[in-house]
Amino acid sequence: MSKMIPDSLPIPAGLRGVASDWAADKQAFPVPWGKAMMWIFLLSDTFVFTCFLTAYMNVRISTTVPWPNPSEVFALRIGGADIPLILIAIMTFILISSSGTMAMAVNFGYRRDRAKTAALLLTTAAFGLTFVGMQAFEWTKLIVEEGVRPWGNPLGAAQFGSSFFMITGFHGAHVSAGVIYLSVVALRVWRGDYERKGTYETVEIAGLYWHFVDLVWVFIFALFYLW
């Protein structure tokens, strides 16, 4: 193919690379279809979460009643002392660890280590399941003990409960979907489907999704709990 940018122009190599990708025939990026599609989907999903979080922030600054203090609401009473945000801290730790096991699964996938890949995928899914379980515990505590409802709560602005259930619910649904997704991939790894296909790219694609869900949680954590 002819050059997009003449050599004589002082343009950094990276930019040249981008330009030649775009001028290539057959494919713009040297990645499998599924991976390209997952990236594009995640871009779209980023917009979904961005809209949720922006809407939440807007509601939070414009509400007429004071916002409850998250570090008090989300404190756990352990051994007679209130420890702020302890549950969320553990949940965050678990989710981030699961990204680690996921990355290892991808690595072992490319080394064609069927057993370890499947085991690590299942570990990741188990971490995810733990996260969802702890979230269920947190929801129950808020609903039963604190009396928080989507439409109102005794602690302050009604939008606190609305935003909380909506955003963590939407994220929790992503995690749950991810758990199912990872389990299916783990099963296929175990059966040797990808061995026959000759590539473990599906593991990596599932990994992209999982890391994304983790990353989103970091933003929810920062903007909802730490603000």
Next chain:
Amino acid sequence: MAYVAIADRDVHLHDPQTFVTKYIWSQDHKVIAIQYSVTAIAVGLVALVLSGMMRLQLGFPNTFSFITPSNYLQFITMHGMIMVIYLLTALFLGGFGNYLVPLMVGARDMVFPYMNMLSYRVYLLSVLVLRASCVVPGGPTGAGWTLYPPQAVLPGTSGAGLGIILMLVSLAIFIVAFTMGGLNYVTTILQARCRGMTLLRLPLTVWGIFMATILGLLAFPALLVSAIMMILDSVLGTSFFMPAVVSMGKGLKYDGGSPVLFQHLFWFFGHPEVYIVALPAFGIVSDLLSVHARKNIFGYRMMVWAILAIGCLSFVVWAHHMYVSGMNPYFGYFFATTTLIIAIPTAIKVYNWVLTLWHGDIHLRVPMLFAIGFIFTFVHGGLTGLFLGNVTVDLPLSDTYFVVGHFHMVMGVSPILVVFGAIYHWYPKITGRMLNEALGKLHFWATFLGAYAVYLPMHYLGILGVPRRYYALGDTAFIPNSVHDVNVAITVAALVIAAAQLVFLFNLVWSLAHGREAGSNPWGATTLEWQTPDTPPKHGNWGARLPVAYRWAYEFSVPGARSDFIPQNEPPEAPGGREHGAKP
């Protein structure tokens, strides 16, 4: 590990065996395209009938007892929503996108045909839910296609219970369907082109569909989020969008929400949506003009960059729909500026279309008539857009018939003309037969002149201050009697143009059996879809071997060439022959 591109791979396509897998649960992009198009046109006809009823009421108030004020509002809402989303978006992307993308880029199918099939099924479901909202108790929502809260969920509005909920659910389902299809179109265009088909050799149709799909993937999330939040407001009684409201002397349960937030979310989707229907139209019209003027498109690269620029800019102009919403007035300054900036790439495209016609060998065949008609209506709608984009000019015109005239010109009539042009253009490829030329010309002139007869007077009404979304004007001092006469005239014109569409439908059906045999390339077009071994193209599109692209899509009237066009897949005659496209 290097990845093997489709053009170098033995792909195994699923082979349809029975009637059911061939035509009903088909994974073939061409069949899915037809399914999408037929469904979209069918709901579009509902919207057309609704507009006829609205016009009857406006032209002859107090005559039709079956149109009540709340019916009227339900009609506008359904009409607007169907036209914008379920007809135009679905038809351009699900219909034309599905049919043309794999053929034009030289692929055998979309990258994930199964997901593509699901996309249509889910779209069909969204249409069914939308239709269901019309028969539930309370009827469909009458909130206007913008669905603004608080009124959309308050009891005074018709369809405030189930109607609005089903509308929002249907939109959410539509978004899921769109996402499944859209991911396919984008990935196919980026990753599954045939050998030699660089991005800068793609026909502009593909560029338009590509950018529109990206806009959809990034803009529909805002609609999804606002739909979810409004469903919660309506079902669970949350107050995201609902301020404290006193209704009939009673305070409602809502408190502290922000209606303006909804408007921001809605228009963050809503403005790009305008370009989701406009960009495919831009792309298609570029190709129609070039083919039927036997000339290369003027400024191909500039056209591509303009499409990209319009796409990016369309995300930073949304609040020009909100000048009267009570948002911070300084926003108006910013958004008026960006709105005027986006006019620049748009104007470039218009100049390039006109310059493509300049000294061309113009064949006034039906698709060309529609394409030229589009230039007129689009320039018209674009110019009135400049009025509405400026805050001070918009304030008195906002919510009047001037706005109705403007957006019908720019996103109603213009894309619809392109849809017609495109159908006349590609019907021969899809069915193997030509549409009847005389009926086509009749259809064009009735539609084109009729559109002016309907929408031009609306601008005048708007300048007089006639408000939109009014059931009847009654006796109001500032509205002169002439307004009523104008309204009668508009209604008559609207009914005539609606009837003219029957000619088109008849033509579509009649030509299926009686049209002239088209042959494989009746217009002498260069793009790959006209070079398939079979017409209509068979499953897998290309027979045994995928095509190879040697040149760009606009090789018309090349001096010294054997015929007046050179298909994209024709190899250069001598080694080192002139190649177009990717060269700087």
